[in-house]
Amino acid sequence: MSTSGTRVEAAAVSLGLLLALSAGCSRSGAESPERLDLPEYACVDVDLGEAASVIQTGSNSGLANEFSASSCAPQTSGERRYLWTVPTAGTWTVSTAGSAFDTVLTVLSGTCDGADEVVCSDDVSGGDRTSRVDLVADAGATVLIVVEGYRDAAGEFTLSIGRAP
Numbered sequence: 001m002s003t004s005g006t007r008v009e010a011a012a013v014s015l016g017l018l019l020a021l022s023a024g025c026s027r028s029g030a031e032s033p034e035r036l037d038l039p040e041y042a043c044v045d046v047d048l049g050e051a052a053s054v055i056q057t058g059s060n061s062g063l064a065n066e067f068s069a070s071s072c073a074p075q076t077s078g079e080r081r082y083l084w085t086v087p088t089a090g091t092w093t094v095s096t097a098g099s100a101f102d103t104v105l106t107v108l109s110g111t112c113d114g115a116d117e118v119v120c121s122d123d124v125s126g127g128d129r130t131s132r133v134d135l136v137a138d139a140g141a142t143v144l145i146v147v148e149g150y151r152d153a154a155g156e157f158t159l160s161i162g163r164a165p
């Protein structure tokens with residue numbers, strides 16, 4: 001009886017592993033191109049998928065100003081937009097620490113045409129003009145992350161996402 005119980009358990013474990021692997025494969029295989037082709041995410045520059053740790057460098061220099069809806073600061077600069085799917089429930093920190101200019105960071109839920117601001121940040125402090133937000137989210141939630149400059153500020157930036165400390 002205990003032998004049979006062990007077999008069942010082992011079978012269940014490997015089935016679970018197979019399911020997890022195939023789900024992971026289909027997600028990553030479909031990811032960037034297909035998702036960005038969806039009209040509701042046409043504004044997205046980079047699909048970050050379900051990454052649990054992100055460090056992306058980018059630049060908003062010379063880009064068109066297509067988004068000016070952040071409630072944190074006035075912006076006329078161009079922006080970069082990221083799509084990110086929250087990998088596990090909890091509190092996540094999104095930051096532009098290390099950026100070379102005065103950034104504004106906005107996290108929105110919804111699609112490109114109907115996005116609602118969840119949280120935004122202009123300056124971390126009076127002496128630190130980069131931006132940082134903490135986001136409490138459920139697993140699987142999809143958010144748009146917009147990095148831009150205060151007024152017309154532009155340059156090289158770093159976007160980081162990770163578990164809140």
Ligand SMILES: [Ca+2]
Nearest residue numbers: 102103122129
């Ligand atoms: Ca700022």
